[in-house]
Amino acid sequence: MKVKVTQKGITIPKKLLKEVKEVDIREEDNIIIVVPLTKDDPIYEFGQNPVSCGLKDASENHDKYIYNPLS
Numbered sequence: 001m002k003v004k005v006t007q008k009g010i011t012i013p014k015k016l017l018k019e020v021k022e023v024d025i026r027e028e029d030n031i032i033i034v035v036p037l038t039k040d041d042p043i044y045e046f047g048q049n050p051v052s053c054g055l056k057d058a059s060e061n062h063d064k065y066i067y068n069p070l071s
Contacts, residue, residue: 003010012034017023020036027033037043058065 001013003012017036020038022037024035024037025032026035055065
């Protein structure tokens, strides 16, 4: 399927999206990828059950604790 690129971008026909309410759009190696998101996508549950670990800056510096846990 070919579509024209306008000043606003492109329009994806609704028949290709069916009942999809939200999509993730990203570019990888010069390819544009449109991925339908569903409510059972695990990203929607991220952070619903936080864990207390006694570190005041864990949410801001989580990489430090993941990759250098003893420092």
